[in-house]
Amino acid sequence: MSETKIALVTGAGRGIGAAIAEGLAARGMTVIAATRADLDVTDDTSVAAFASRCDRLDILVNNAGISGGRDGQTPGEADLAVIRAVYETNLFGVIRVTEAFLPLLRKSADPRIINVSSGTASLHWNTDPAHNFAARGTPLGYPASKAALNMLTVQYAKAFPGMSINATAPGACGTDFAKDLGLSLERTAADGAAIAIRLATMDGPPTAAFVSDEGPVPW
Numbered sequence: 701m702s703e704t705k706i707a708l709v710t711g712a713g714r715g716i717g718a719a720i721a722e723g724l725a726a727r728g729m730t731v732i733a734a735t736r737a738d739l740d741v742t743d744d745t746s747v748a749a750f751a752s753r754c755d756r757l758d759i760l761v762n763n764a765g766i767s768g769g770r771d772g773q774t775p776g777e778a779d780l781a782v783i784r785a786v787y788e789t790n791l792f793g794v795i796r797v798t799e800a801f802l803p804l805l806r807k808s809a810d811p812r813i814i815n816v817s818s819g820t821a822s823l824h825w826n827t828d829p830a831h832n833f834a835a836r837g838t839p840l841g842y843p844a845s846k847a848a849l850n851m852l853t854v855q856y857a858k859a860f861p862g863m864s865i866n867a868t869a870p871g872a873c874g875t876d877f878a879k880d881l882g883l884s885l886e887r888t889a890a891d892g893a894a895i896a897i898r899l900a901t902m903d904g905p906p907t908a909a910f911v912s913d914e915g916p917v918p919w
């Protein structure tokens with residue numbers, strides 16, 4: 701009988717991360733649902749201490765993320781401190797956590813990393829006049845941090861061909877994240893979690909892909 705798979709989800713206290721953790725647990729995995737208090741992805745000591753307490757890992761879901769809000773993220777009025785904070789969580793946080801857990805993932809028979817990105821990171825959609833992103837103002841640092849996360853995903857995937865390493869676009873969901881930006885959205889956290897759960901559980905997963913639950917997302 702095969703061993704129960706172990707998954708770590710960051711930012712799992714609420715929103716899409718909580719829904720990913722619940723979904724993986726419901727599918728029989730042992731899930732480490734890490735909240736910020738357990739594992740602050742911006743803090744070297746916190747991440748190293750948490751990693752030192754784990755002895756196995758099959759699936760890492762880098763979900764923790766922030767928008768940074770709208771203030772200081774408008775082109776022409778950019779506040780570098782705000783944008784640095786966004787990058788610290790959404791990009792450097794992912795590198796910090798991934799590097800800390802790679803030694804365990806490399807021992808897994810079926811290692812997977814799922815980076816929760818965003819459709820707003822798509823350069824194609826942002827420059828396609830037929831797509832609503834082309835005309836819409838989005839906070840400056842947030843989509844840039846997620847576009848960088850996508851490139852990070854590809855670089856890790858190339859470096860570790862034995863792993864499945866992908867980025868997801870959860871779609872705009874009515875979590876606190878959206879409410880804090882003044883958005884009212886019908887799509888639920890569970891809807892946004894579905895693609896990460898699929899990548900974590902499917903047979904023959906892709907690697908170096910950017911996907912939503914509707915299929916590949918153009919980079």
Ligand SMILES: NC(=O)c1ccc[n+]([C@@H]2O[C@H](COP(=O)([O-])OP(=O)(O)OC[C@H]3O[C@@H](n4cnc5c(N)ncnc54)[C@H](OP(=O)(O)O)[C@@H]3O)[C@@H](O)[C@H]2O)c1
Binds near residue numbers: 873
């Ligand atoms: N909602 C959307 O429309 C949408 C669309 C595309 C992509 N996403 C992405 O989906 C992911 C989850 O978003 P969400 O909508 O679920 O947002 P959310 O409801 O605001 O939840 C974000 C989670 O990330 C955690 N977090 C933030 N900074 C952290 C840190 N430094 N260390 C550890 N955990 C931290 C939060 O912890 P606390 O509770 O302690 O703050 C919270 O659990 C994010 O990466 C986001 O960019 C969301």
